Structure formats: structure tokens, C-alpha cells
Amino acid sequence: MTYEPVLLANVEEKDSHTLAVYEAGGGYRGLRRALKEMSPGDVVELVEQSGLRGRGGAGFPTGMKWSFLPKKHPGPIYFCVNADESEPGTFVNRVQMELDPHQILEGTILSCYATRAQTAYVYLRYEYPLCRKRMQAAIDECCAAGYLGSNVLGSDFSLDVYIHVGAGAYVCGEETGLIESIEGRRAWPRIKPPFPAVEGLFRKPTVVNNVETLACVKHIVDRGAGWFRSMGTPPEPNNPRDPGSFGPKLFGLSGHVNRPGCYEAPLGISVGQLIEQFGGGVWKGRKAKAAVLGGLSTGVVAVSEFDTPLDFAAPMRVGCLGLGTGGVVVLDETYSMVDFLHNSCRFFAHESCGQCTPCREGTYWALQMMERIKAGRGRLRDLDLLLEIGESIGIMPGTTICGLADGAAWPIKTALSKFRDEFEDFIMQTNPDGYMETEPVEALVGV
Amino acid sequence: MNVLDAEVRKNIESCLGRYPTKQAATLPALHLVNDRLGYVPPKAVVEIAELLELAPAQVQDTLGFYEFFKQDKPQGKYRLWVCRSIGCAARGGEELLEYLCDKLNVRPGETTADGRVTLEYAECLGACELAPAILVNDTLYGNMTVEKIDELIHTWR
Numbered sequence A: 001m002t003y004e005p006v007l008l009a010n011v012e013e014k015d016s017h018t019l020a021v022y023e024a025g026g027g028y029r030g031l032r033r034a035l036k037e038m039s040p041g042d043v044v045e046l047v048e049q050s051g052l053r054g055r056g057g058a059g060f061p062t063g064m065k066w067s068f069l070p071k072k073h074p075g076p077i078y079f080c081v082n083a084d085e086s087e088p089g090t091f092v093n094r095v096q097m098e099l100d101p102h103q104i105l106e107g108t109i110l111s112c113y114a115t116r117a118q119t120a121y122v123y124l125r126y127e128y129p130l131c132r133k134r135m136q137a138a139i140d141e142c143c144a145a146g147y148l149g150s151n152v153l154g155s156d157f158s159l160d161v162y163i164h165v166g167a168g169a170y171v172c173g174e175e176t177g178l179i180e181s182i183e184g185r186r187a188w189p190r191i192k193p194p195f196p197a198v199e200g201l202f203r204k205p206t207v208v209n210n211v212e213t214l215a216c217v218k219h220i221v222d223r224g225a226g227w228f229r230s231m232g233t234p235p236e237p238n239n240p241r242d243p244g245s246f247g248p249k250l251f252g253l254s255g256h257v258n259r260p261g262c263y264e265a266p267l268g269i270s271v272g273q274l275i276e277q278f279g280g281g282v283w284k285g286r287k288a289k290a291a292v293l294g295g296l297s298t299g300v301v302a303v304s305e306f307d308t309p310l311d312f313a314a315p316m317r318v319g320c321l322g323l324g325t326g327g328v329v330v331l332d333e334t335y336s337m338v339d340f341l342h343n344s345c346r347f348f349a350h351e352s353c354g355q356c357t358p359c360r361e362g363t364y365w366a367l368q369m370m371e372r373i374k375a376g377r378g379r380l381r382d383l384d385l386l387l388e389i390g391e392s393i394g395i396m397p398g399t400t401i402c403g404l405a406d407g408a409a410w411p412i413k414t415a416l417s418k419f420r421d422e423f424e425d426f427i428m429q430t431n432p433d434g435y436m437e438t439e440p441v442e443a444l445v446g447v
Numbered sequence B: 001m002n003v004l005d006a007e008v009r010k011n012i013e014s015c016l017g018r019y020p021t022k023q024a025a026t027l028p029a030l031h032l033v034n035d036r037l038g039y040v041p042p043k044a045v046v047e048i049a050e051l052l053e054l055a056p057a058q059v060q061d062t063l064g065f066y067e068f069f070k071q072d073k074p075q076g077k078y079r080l081w082v083c084r085s086i087g088c089a090a091r092g093g094e095e096l097l098e099y100l101c102d103k104l105n106v107r108p109g110e111t112t113a114d115g116r117v118t119l120e121y122a123e124c125l126g127a128c129e130l131a132p133a134i135l136v137n138d139t140l141y142g143n144m145t146v147e148k149i150d151e152l153i154h155t156w157r
């Protein structure tokens, strides 16, 4: 069965980023209709019925998140579009904002209508200059056309959208780090509760949603909750906490494949299918060894696990953190998992904001160990120490404020549990005299 | 003498209407100053603080957190970011960075002696399908090779 893309339907059109092309393809008709026929509560209900779960990484049900806002709040209520997209292996939001910014804006306007927000900030990483240009142009077009500003399309709903440009820190994508960053401070995530829905930006009720989530909202309003639920993976029957994984999803495919790119498929396509059907297989006629499943934080799957469906539940069955962002990075049989884990540890040590000792020190220790292993001074014992760090940092063990530390832990845990032999062989071969050492060894300087 | 000229001041002030607090204009102000001066020197921190009715330490605290902003010396005319995260590393990004360090005779974060190029490593630039990817000021380049980088840098002279 061939699948007809929805989220990417416009991107092939010439000048797909302009209002004229977007409207010619039916754009903003859903908004027009919703403002006339639906109350904000109706939109929330529709999104709840659709089963939409956030595309930013955590997979939290969007309608439920909106329903946590205090009822009858005098306002203001703020809306934040999370366009920080900094998870290694993730680039689909960039493609969306560059090629179809109006789709994101229509989703944003609908979501603000539903949540009664009158100001929205698009938190955009500075590394996306073309997105910035296109999103700003789209905002300006919307203001001129009456889709934004006072009394949107003559209704009594008003909305302003502003772009807020980041300055290079992964943790700005964490929703409360993002809020701090808009407020003009360092992006130190806040301790929760209170959750942003109750006390967020400028201490007011706030919703933070990912770019792709908002694109889904637009299509749910256009096509209905039933359409959205017609694709994906239904809830696991014996898991009462799995609400199912519905709707289309964008997958960023990169690494050692023939055709890297941004592809759309219903949730539930397997890692292997994505690589074969869309990516044209592994490059250079090689075989795959492993793949980052859904952004670096989620960890890796071995090639023997490539039948894992990319939905919200299945990745956990193969020891991964979750679906994450859907960014799949393929590693071929020649690529060293030692290099992989070193790269991962370096990223998280670099990006830890330093507030929580287990994260700040743990990510740094892990990097130091990986530096040592890579330099041929590793000990077998280091692998257990790495695992010990992996088990003890993060929200899940309950030692940190935000999920960055969990993201650091999962690559360690999955790489070491699935490729332990490769690490042991590497250590024994590169450090034949010292691999059994149990005494502390000196750290390398300059890590 | 002020380091912030009238135009930068006007641009900073025009950001204020977007936010309910003046502090929220800190990041936009830092961007405007970094764009204009190539860095944010201590005197600019004091002047931003005056404009936003903050203590200089508040502005400095924010400034120091974000690696994009330069503090000591202006960035070069070309700021060249080379992605070193996993998608690019798997396709030669780290070798590219090493090559550039040798070629330009700088370490990441440094500017060439002639003040033209500032070399930086980047974490995932969000362009993994174009790996190895680099960003030069506001332009993204993908599928880079040593040859393509040489060619590109050549056009800068």
C-alpha cells in the first residue's frame, strides 16, 4: 500500500513557503471554519479524541496537556512553539519550517485558539537562519491577511506571534529551559511542579508544543480525529498506560544510508523498512551494525532489532528510552561503537547545564572514561563504571531536574548492553598490559 | 563614548513591545550587539543593562551561558561552524574539523590572525541528511568534502 504524505504534501510545490501557494492548496480553510463553527473547547476535545501525542520527544498526549490549563483563567496564557530542535540526528522541524512555514503557523493559531493564548513565541535555534527568514515572512503575510493580529478573521480571538532566537544550547529545548531562555536568563530547567500549564512563562499558564505536533493539529482540524486514528499502532492490550500511537510521523533518516532525508510514514513503520523503503538501503553495499533509534538520547538498536516498530511503545521493549524525535542515524558494519559512545558522551558532557551534580559530574566522568578507552588506556572495569553512571543519572532514577541526563544515560546503557563484546575486544587489544587494572588510573588531561 | 550606537539602541528598544518584561529582551539585545560588533564586550553589557533596567551582572550571567556570543574578541568576518555530532561524525565531520584546524592554523573557538575566519565546532546543526554539514554565518552547506571546503574558502579571499 502506498502512503500519501500529508505533513509533507506541500513541500514539492514551487514557492511552497508562500501564503499564495499554501492557500491554493487549501491552507487556512480549516482555521476559517474552526473560528466559525468550533469553540476553543471543541478544538481541545477534537485533539484529545485524535490521540495525538507530542512529537518533541516525550510523546505526551497533546489534548491532555492543554486540558491542564486552569479553567476560566483571566489570562494572559502563553504559547511556546518549540523549534529548538537540537537533538543529534533530528532535522525534520527544519524541513517543515523552511518549506511549509504556514502549515506550522496554522497549527499554532488553531492551538492558541484552543488554549486561549493571545501571545505565542516561536523559540528557534539560531542555527536555522533560513527557517527564521521564512517563518518571519510567513508571520508578516499572516498579519497582512488577517490570520494574525487583533480579531483574527473578524472573530473576537486575537493573537500575536513572535520569533525568539536561541544562542546555542541543547538544553534550551527542554520546556522550562526554553521558558527561562525567553525570560532572558540562562536556560536552567526549572524544578517541576509547578508545571508550565499552571505556572510557566512569565509565571503565567503556558503550553509548550513541538513544531510537528502543531502541524498535526492543523490536519486533525481539517480531516478529523477519525482520520488521524486510522493509522498507527493501537494501544497494547495488556498495557493500560499505553494510549496508542496514532497518526503520521516525520522521520529524519541519516548516517550510512544511500538516500538520507526527511520522510513521512504512519507511526509503526519499522527501522528496517524505513532504511530500505525510503533510505535505499545501507551505503557502499555494506551491512548495518546499529542505528540510533529516534535521536541520540533514545539509544541504539542493533541490526537484529531492526524490525522494531517506530511508535511510542515498541522502542522501550528493546531497551531504548522511547521513540524520541524519530531521528534515525544508521551506522554500518565498519563503524566503531567505541567511537559512537565517545561521540555521545562528549555531546552530553558539553550540553549539561551544570545545575544537578549527578548530570554535571556524571556526563563528565563518562566522557573522561571514553576518552581514556579511545586512547588505548581503557580497563574492562570502566565498562561497569560507565553502566553505573548510566543507571544513576536522570529523572528516572530521580537524581536530576531534567531529562537531559536520561538522554545521556540511554546511549551508554544500550551501546554497552548490546555491543559489550566489541568494547571488551577493543580494550583488550588496545591496552594489553592494563585492561585488568582495578586501581584508579590517571585521567587524561584536557578532556 | 557609548559602544552601542543609536541604531542598535533603537533596534533593542523596538524588541521591548514583544515581551511583558524588559529582561526578556536580553537575548534579542545580545544578538543585535553581537551582530553589530562581532562580540559583546563588558562595556556593552553595562549599556544593555541600562537599557533594560537590569544589573550588569544579570546580563553578564545570561551572556556567559550561551556559547554563541563572543566576549573577548570580535568574531571573524566568516564564522565557520563544523558539525561534530554523530550523524556528521559518521560521515567524516570530525576529519573535516581537523583539516580546517590545520589549514587555518587555529583551534575551534579561535579566529585566524588576519581576523577573517573564526572556526567553531558545532553540535548537531539539524542538517544530518546533508552530513557532513557546516554553517557559515547564515548559510548552510551540506555534503562537504575537503575539496569543497577549499573551494569555498578560496572564494572568501
Ligand SMILES: Cc1cc2nc3c(=O)[nH]c(=O)nc-3n(C[C@H](O)[C@H](O)[C@H](O)COP(=O)(O)O)c2cc1C
Pocket: A053, A054, A055, A056, A057, A058, A059, A060, A062, A082, A083, A084, A085, A086, A087, A170, A171, A172, A173, A174, A175, A176, A208, A209, A210, A211, A213, A402, A403, A404, A407
Ligand atoms: C534536554 C532536552 C531537550 C529537548 N529539546 C527539545 C527540542 O529541541 N524540541 C522539542 O520540541 N522538544 C524538546 N524537548 C522536549 C520538551 O521538553 C517538551 O517535552 C516538548 O517540547 C513538548 O512538546 P510536545 O508535547 O509537542 O512534544 C527536550 C527535552 C529535553 C529534556
Ligand code: SF4
Pocket: A171, A188, A189, A351, A352, A353, A354, A355, A356, A357, A359, A360, A400, A401, A402, A403, A404, A405
Ligand atoms: S539534568 Fe543536566 S541539563 Fe538537566 S537541569 Fe540537571 S544539570 Fe541541567
Ligand code: FES
Pocket: A088, A089, A090, B083, B084, B085, B086, B087, B088, B089, B123, B124, B125, B126, B127, B128, B129, B131, B133
Ligand atoms: S549530526 Fe551534523 S547536522 Fe546533525
